[in-house]
Amino acid sequence: MNNPQQDSTDVTRKTLPPDGKVNNAKFKINLFVLFPWFKKICKWRSIQFLLVFPTMVIFLFFLYAGLFGSRVGNRNIIVIFVWILWWFLLITFMVPFASRVWCFVCPFPFFGEWFQRGALIKVRVGKMLGLRNKMFGLNKRWPKFLTNIWLQNILFLAMCTFSAMFLTRPVVSVLILGGLFVAATFLSMIYRQRAFCMYVCPVSGFQGLYAMTSMIELRATDKEVCRKTCKTKNCLTGSEEGWACPWFQYMGKMERNNYCGLCMECVKSCPNDNISLNVRPFCGDTLIKGYDEAWKSFIMLALAMVYSVTLLGPFGTIKDWANVAETGNWKGFSIYAGIIWFTALVGIPFVWYLASRLGRFLSGTNEVSTKDIFIRYSYMLVPLGLLAWIAFSFPLIMINGSYIISIISDPLGWGWDLVGTAHVPWKPIFSQYTAHVQIPLLLLGLYFAIKRGYDISLTLYQNKSRAARSLIPVVVVCTAMILAFLKLFTG
Amino acid sequence: MKSKLMLICVMIVLVCAIVPLFVASSSGGETKEFYIKARQYAYEPAKITVNKGDEVHIKLASLDVIHGFFLEGYDIDAQIEPGVQGFKLRHPSEGREFADVNEIVFTAVHPGKFRFRCSHTCGTMHPFMQGEMIVNPNYPFLAGVGGAVGMLISAMVAMFVSGRKDKNLR
């Protein structure tokens, strides 16, 4: 396979390899080889239950706190621990460093999966749906026209439109989280395996998209073994050792992190010991596959901007618009919601389209379609958006971090003092250095956007100069976006 | 060749990030006065701008409920009651006791952007109630902008230097 970063003469460069991978990772370290005990843990049937069960209990406690605890957002554990702490950990550490590891411990599908499997730990062998497992429920196929992430895109946008409410009102958080929990359970009874996670869960789409950057990946060690030697394809169909991949992945073809929930069933079920958990360079997957994923990158970027203005900005009017439940200003709220939806679904995509058109023109050849340029280059917004989100999330924790400490002692806001920290006063942690944290993060995002953009351009064009020219407009757009974030955060 | 190009790119970014710091200047040493009114959930004016070295005087008032005024980086935390002349002030590093004052006075010694935010739970959006004080020259911002523009320039340089001799026609 070719490596665009290595060849300098490049006359011989072939077109995109079939898997669309542009940086055939410079380094890959298989954690399963490095730490055999870790592989043993992953193969252990009880491990997922042992991790999910506590999160499940904690989650139910959060719901209880949200319903019966203090109505003040910053005195209730559900708001501070979910939207501040969990969010910060998810976007800053879990996704970039450990892909969808959250989905391994996420409590939402707990009851649904239990129902489907009729077991918490053991595997049921059987013969149905072309699988080697026995599953309960209606096991319907997910409707074909919804087998993309559009539904997640829309649901996430809808959820985020009401962020000012769930961030400040525990009951609204309960409605949203509890609603998702119930939906996950019911959909699991109707549709097969993790249809909810694949196609509905609002936090699934962006985890999948940003997991493309992640520094770990779960892959078949040798795809040839999958394609040629392996007759049973147990990762996809299951076995007596492990359940069929709940995320419908076949390891012989899985090339990206997007839709692997890291449940470790394939590690257990593969008879050929052919699964690796690799450490790899940042931004390892670079292939955006369709408009749904491209739009996800636009939506996430738009939301990062809107949140930065609304929650980190000084603008009282916009806060009043967002805070409709208190102000009752529905006209203002419509403007606010309209701006979010328009920017995310039309504004940024339109700018991206113009830049792609211009890039195609500048390249001097019609050989690559605008559609390909548009979709493939939209990957640049993945590192850019992720780092912008991280830059946004740091001040949240720097400012509200002390709430975490005091709320541990008084999770419901009832005046308890469990571990003696209830009266730790609110105090920002080094918040005067926010800019010093945010600027390097934003610049890092821009660096990876440009770098991976160039890698991708070399898979689209064989001539380096054409590749570079096609990239100019989108690079300028990315720089402009980073400048906008710099202005919002530090200017 | 490749490492040389890398080096040039890094130099471009560094130069772009550093040069604005030397060019930027501001004449401090003046006295700047502000009257900031707090309401649920914003300050008015929401943004104040001073120069490094200025002596800053801030008077505070609340239009509705009790609000706070925590100015990060300057060890200032105030509590403002509505309908009362003056307000309470403390320096968190020196203790938790408040003193009654009529204005906050300090010298803007640290350049950059500093937020003042509400430190007294005042309602639903309280955690997001904040305003901004810019102390010019805003070095972090200038360096950031310079760095981003420098990256754009060095990306162009790098791409076109490596594309220059490409005879491939597609």
Ligand code: SF4
């Ligand atoms: S996709 Fe959503 S519901 Fe499913 S495991 Fe991940 S976070 Fe949980």
Ligand code: SF4
């Ligand atoms: S079971 Fe193992 S060898 Fe067979 S296809 Fe799956 S990962 Fe490959």
Ligand code: SF4
């Ligand atoms: S079975 Fe394997 S591929 Fe499927 S979600 Fe679990 S870890 Fe990922």
Ligand SMILES: [Cu+2]
């Ligand atoms: Cu307030």
